[in-house]
Each structure stands twice: as structure tokens, then as C-alpha cells.
Amino acid sequence: MSEPEIKVGTSSSASFHRAPMAPAMPGGRASSSYGLSVTDDIDARIWERIKDHPCFSEQAHHYFARMHVAVAPACNIQCNYCNRKYDCTNESRPGVASVKLTPDQAVRKVLAVASKVPELSVVGVAGPGDACYDWRKTVATFEGVAREIPDIRLCISTNGLALPDHVDELADMNVDHVTITINMVDPEVGAKIYPWILHGHRRYTGIEGARILHERQMLGLEMLTKRGILTKINSVMIPGVNDTHLVEVNRWIRDRGAFMHNVVPLISKPSHGTYYGLTGQRCPEPFELKALQDCLDGNVKLMRHCQQCRADAIGLLGDDREREFALDQISTRVKFDTRKREAYRKLVQHERGDQLAAKLDANKAVRSLGSSGTLAVAVATKGGGRINEHFGQARELQVYAVSRKGINLVGHRKVEQYCLGGLGEKATLDHTIVALDGIDILLSSKIGDCPKKRLAETGVRASDAFSYSYIETAIGALYAAEFGGKPAMPTALGPSN
Amino acid sequence: MAFKIIVSQCTQCGACEFECPSDAISFKGEGYVVDSKKCTECKGEFDTQQCASVCPMPKTCVPA
Numbered sequence: 001m002s003e004p005e006i007k008v009g010t011s012s013s014a015s016f017h018r019a020p021m022a023p024a025m026p027g028g029r030a031s032s033s034y035g036l037s038v039t040d041d042i043d044a045r046i047w048e049r050i051k052d053h054p055c056f057s058e059q060a061h062h063y064f065a066r067m068h069v070a071v072a073p074a075c076n077i078q079c080n081y082c083n084r085k086y087d088c089t090n091e092s093r094p095g096v097a098s099v100k101l102t103p104d105q106a107v108r109k110v111l112a113v114a115s116k117v118p119e120l121s122v123v124g125v126a127g128p129g130d131a132c133y134d135w136r137k138t139v140a141t142f143e144g145v146a147r148e149i150p151d152i153r154l155c156i157s158t159n160g161l162a163l164p165d166h167v168d169e170l171a172d173m174n175v176d177h178v179t180i181t182i183n184m185v186d187p188e189v190g191a192k193i194y195p196w197i198l199h200g201h202r203r204y205t206g207i208e209g210a211r212i213l214h215e216r217q218m219l220g221l222e223m224l225t226k227r228g229i230l231t232k233i234n235s236v237m238i239p240g241v242n243d244t245h246l247v248e249v250n251r252w253i254r255d256r257g258a259f260m261h262n263v264v265p266l267i268s269k270p271s272h273g274t275y276y277g278l279t280g281q282r283c284p285e286p287f288e289l290k291a292l293q294d295c296l297d298g299n300v301k302l303m304r305h306c307q308q309c310r311a312d313a314i315g316l317l318g319d320d321r322e323r324e325f326a327l328d329q330i331s332t333r334v335k336f337d338t339r340k341r342e343a344y345r346k347l348v349q350h351e352r353g354d355q356l357a358a359k360l361d362a363n364k365a366v367r368s369l370g371s372s373g374t375l376a377v378a379v380a381t382k383g384g385g386r387i388n389e390h391f392g393q394a395r396e397l398q399v400y401a402v403s404r405k406g407i408n409l410v411g412h413r414k415v416e417q418y419c420l421g422g423l424g425e426k427a428t429l430d431h432t433i434v435a436l437d438g439i440d441i442l443l444s445s446k447i448g449d450c451p452k453k454r455l456a457e458t459g460v461r462a463s464d465a466f467s468y469s470y471i472e473t474a475i476g477a478l479y480a481a482e483f484g485g486k487p488a489m490p491t492a493l494g495p496s497n
Numbered sequence: 498m499a500f501k502i503i504v505s506q507c508t509q510c511g512a513c514e515f516e517c518p519s520d521a522i523s524f525k526g527e528g529y530v531v532d533s534k535k536c537t538e539c540k541g542e543f544d545t546q547q548c549a550s551v552c553p554m555p556k557t558c559v560p561a
Contacts (some may be wrong), residue, residue, distance in 0.1 A: 016526055073509070073510045073511045073512075073550075074510050074511045074512035074514075074515045075510060075512060075553065076512070078553050080548060083508075083553075084508050084510060084553075085508040085554070100509070100511075128510070129511075129512065130543065131514075133515075134511075134512075134515065196510075198516075198550055199552045201543050201550075202518070202543075202544070202550070203545065203550040203551070450558065
């Protein structure tokens with residue numbers, strides 16, 4: 001694993017040669033023998049660049065962690081779904097951060113986290129405002145981080161309005177991953193999402209503001225593509241406002257070389273104090289989001305493992321450790337130990353080869369059955385691609401769809417932790433049963449007899465027989481048992497008698 | 498003449514400090530404050546007051 005060396009401020013002499021942007025899907029899917037291996041539809045050079053980034057690679061998110069440093073609070077746009085005034089520590093949504101950091105504090109915090117969390121591979125500035133607008137703080141932070149930890153990847157998230165002003169500097173700093181939030185390509189739709197923007201020291205409202213934003217977003221995206229910087233487009237799905245329009249957005253961004261499209265559901269509660277929260281704008285239902293994602297599938301790579309994390313999130317996606325790293329607990333002199341990081345990387349390399357092989361085998365087996373049957377499987381996992389979380393401890397379940405096309409991650413469902421202090425809560429279980437609607441099988445490392453029985457009554461077969469197996473291996477065996485007449489692993493789904 | 502920030506409504510995003518051409522806004526204690534001696538209301542520089550233009554909260558950055 002030879003990581004490109006990241007140097008700041010040495011644009012031409014940097015020992016990092018960016019490959020020209022290859023099309024996202026060279027040759028199309030038909031050329032691959034497997035439906036969804038991690039490499040089949042991605043150029044090898046691209047894979048090299050995304051394999052450690054949990055947001056850009058679904059596979060990487062099992063192994064690598066990201067850290068957001070909340071250094072950029074100022075914003076040049078008002079969005080109807082955003083309000084940074086209210087932050088409850090239990091709240092996890094973009095734009096929320098408990099403490100704003102100065103660039104110096106941010107660098108110190110990154111070092112403290114990197115020493116303790118060997119999975120850390122990415123440091124990003126995602127607000128709470130806009131990283132490109134509050135640019136000086138973003139730059140100061142990146143320069144400090146790159147100096148201390150040269151092998152870390154830097155990325156930003158932006159609304160795109162100020163992006164074209166800074167694309168050259170981003171390229172010079174080796175910022176290789178940029179996320180732009182694009183919710184519309186039609187200013188008429190934009191006017192319903194953005195009450196105003198600030199551009200060139202002037203506030204613009206309505207369609208005029210949305211048009212400027214749209215033009216700047218498209219320009220910024222084109223400039224990034226030209227420089228070979230990978231872009232992920234986030235779109236907030238707002239029912240009745242831009243939900244159907246996002247198909248059009250998807251077409252525009254694909255034509256301009258976006259690498260990945262991530263449709264996120266609107267998060268809106270009256271208690272968040274946003275315009276949408278106060279006007280009662282509803283959020284999309286999981287099935288609506290999935291239907292939209294399915295009709296976008298095949299154009300540009302779709303992200304389906306997004307956790308809509310906080311602007312100061314730390315750790316693996318879905319396991320926010322932000323609260324472990326309060327600023328006042330971080331000493332001014334952090335000793336940075338790289339040995340843990342190096343050891344972890346070696347381990348991942350090995351484990352990952354195994355997992356990939358297992359995944360490919362399982363997919364091949366499923367496809368070779370040629371069955372028309374389908375299964376929806378929910379999995380409790382702590383990462384590493386294994387079924388390794390207790391049902392009672394899970395706060396979210398990953399959902400896989402299995403068909404003749406192979407085994408596909410199609411989303412995740414939030415559940416409330418069933419076990420609190422060793423006792424299962426009945427009310428929580430009722431909630432979980434609702435969340436498991438449409439699921440055939442639930443896999444976890446352990447599950448008690450009582451919830452197992454309750455789930456069985458609602459048609460969900462729960463099993464802990466595949467404890468610590470690779471997810472795809474277990475699902476493949478179950479599918480074969482169901483539709484291929486082959487036995488699954490011993491005692492797979494039988495009642496635990 | 499100057500502007501002021503109503504602290505209870507301020508989200509402390511800091512965009513006003515960032516935009517102020519007169520360097521009149523700074524973070525003190527609990528929130529952002531406008532130095533009335535430095536504030537020019539952007540006269541001669543911009544058509545609109547920059548702090549009020551960028552403030553995400555309505556009626557929070559107002560004439561003193």
C-alpha cells in the first residue's frame with residue numbers, strides 16, 4: 001500500500017500524479033462476471049483512491065473512520081432544512097456541532113483522535129457552515145493536519161456557491177474528495193429550498209438567488225472534474241418539492257462527471273426550528289427514498305450507506321465517538337503514535353482480501369442458482385463485513401436484497417437499542433418490528449429467545465447461527481437453502497431447541 | 498450609527514465577523530458584539546449592511 005504523499009502548497013512538485021478522471025463505469029456492468037464486486041465497475045486507479053474513504057466506498061466504511069472538524073461555522077446560504085442554532089447532543093444530523101473549533105484546536109483534536117482510533121483515514125471539513133465560504137479556517141486546518149499526518153486524506157463538503165473560487169487551491173492541497181450538496185437544477189425548484197444566498201457581498205433572494213447558486217454549482221463541478229478530483233453529490237430529498245426533480249439533477253451531474261450521487265432523506269422536526277420543521281414539511285418514507293434510488297440506479301454510482309452524520313462526527317459511520325473526544329479533555333501536547341495506525345492498515349489489507357474473496361464467491365453462487373426468488377435480509381454488524389453485533393445492542397441494521405442479480409446492500413434502518421442495562425424493553429421491540437417491515441431474515445451475532453419468538457410471529461426469521469461470519473457468505477448460504485435446495489449451515493434457522 | 502446583534506437569537510455562526518469590512522465584529526464572552534466606534538453601517542463600501550445581509554436569523558442583526 002503505497003499512499004501518495006500529501007504535501008501542502010507544492011502544487012507542481014508534489015509527488016502525487018492525479019490520474020485523469022476515468023468514466024465511472026468503464027465498459028459498463030455487462031463486462032463483469034459479478035454483479036457487484038467492489039472493483040468490477042470502478043477503474044483500478046479510482047479504487048486506489050476511494051478504498052480508504054468510508055463515504056466514497058461502501059466497502060471502506062466497514063474498516064475506516066472519518067472525522068469532521070467543525071471549524072467552518074459561517075455560511076453564505078440559508079437552506080430551509082437547516083438551522084444551526086439548536087444542538088442537542090443526542091441529535092445526529094448535518095449542520096449540527098457541539099463546539100466550534102479554531103484551526104489550532106482542530107489539529108490538536110485530529111492528532112488525539114488519530115492516536116486512539118487507528119481506523120481514522122479521512123479528515124473533513126463539513127461545516128457546520130460552508131467549508132468553501134469560511135475558507136481561511138478550512139485552509140489553516142488542512143495545512144496543519146497534512147503537516148502532522150501526511151498519509152491522511154482530506155475532504156470537504158460544500159454548498160458549491162463559493163466553490164469555483166477555490167478549486168485550484170483544493171487541487172494544490174491534494175484535497176481529493178469533494179462533496180457538493182445539489183438539490184436542484186431548476187431555479188424555480190431552488191427558490192422553494194433556498195430563501196436567500198449571499199454572493200459578491202450582496203444578498204439575492206428567490207429565483208435570482210437560486211439561479212446564481214445553480215450556475216456556480218455546475219461550474220464548480222465541471223472545474224473539479226477537469227482536475228480529476230472525485231466528487232460526491234448530496235441531494236436532500238424533500239417530498240413535494242424536489243423528489244421527482246432529483247432524476248433531472250442526477251442526469252445533470254452525471255453529464256458533468258460526478259463520481260457518486262447520495263440522496264439523503266430530509267430530516268425535519270419542529271424541535272429543530274428549521275423553516276421546514278415549522279411549516280410541517282414531511283420527510284420521505286424509507287420506501288419512497290428507495291424507489292427514487294432504484295430509478296437512479298445505473299447512471300452514476302449511488303451511495304446507499306450514508307448515515308447523515310453531524311458536522312463534528314468522529315469514528316466509523318454509524319458509530320459516532322464524538323463525545324469521547326471533548327476538547328477540554330485533550331491535552332495541549334498530544335503525543336502522536338503512528339505504530340497503531342500502521343499495524344491496523346496491515347491487518348485491514350489482509351482481512352479485506354479475505355472478505356472480498358468471500359463476497360465474490362457468495363455472489364457467484366447466488367447468481368449461478370438462477371432462481372427468481374428474492375430475500376430481504378437485515379444484518380446487525382459493527383463493521384469489518386461480519387455479522388458481529390448482538391441484536392439487543394444494535395442501533396441500526398443493514399439491509400441486503402438478494403436476487404439472481406446477487407447480494408446487494410440496499411440501505412440501513414435505524415432501530416432503538418433493545419437491551420438497556422440487560423433488560424429487553426417490550427415497547428422498543430414493537431418499534432423494531434415496525435422498522436423491520438418487509439424483512440424476511442434477521443442476522444445478528446446473538447439474539448434472545450423472547451425477541452426471536454416475537455419476530456417470528458411477525459414473519460421475520462431471526463438467527464444467530466452465522467455469528468461472526470462474513471455477511472455475504474451467510475446470506476449466500478441462506479439463499480441457497482431457500483431457493484437452491486442446499487442446506488444452509490447447520491441449525492441455521494431452526495428454533496433454538 | 499451602528500448595528501447591534503441580539504445575542505439571544507444569534508446562532509453564533511460568525512458569518513458577520515467574516516463579512517464585516519470594518520473589522521467591527523468580534524466574539525466576546527458569550528456571543529458576537531459590534532464595536533459601535535468601528536461600525537460604519539457599510540456606508541460608502543456596500544449598498545447593504547454586510548452583517549445583516551449574511552445573518553441567517555431574521556431581525557437579529559439590527560440598527561442599534
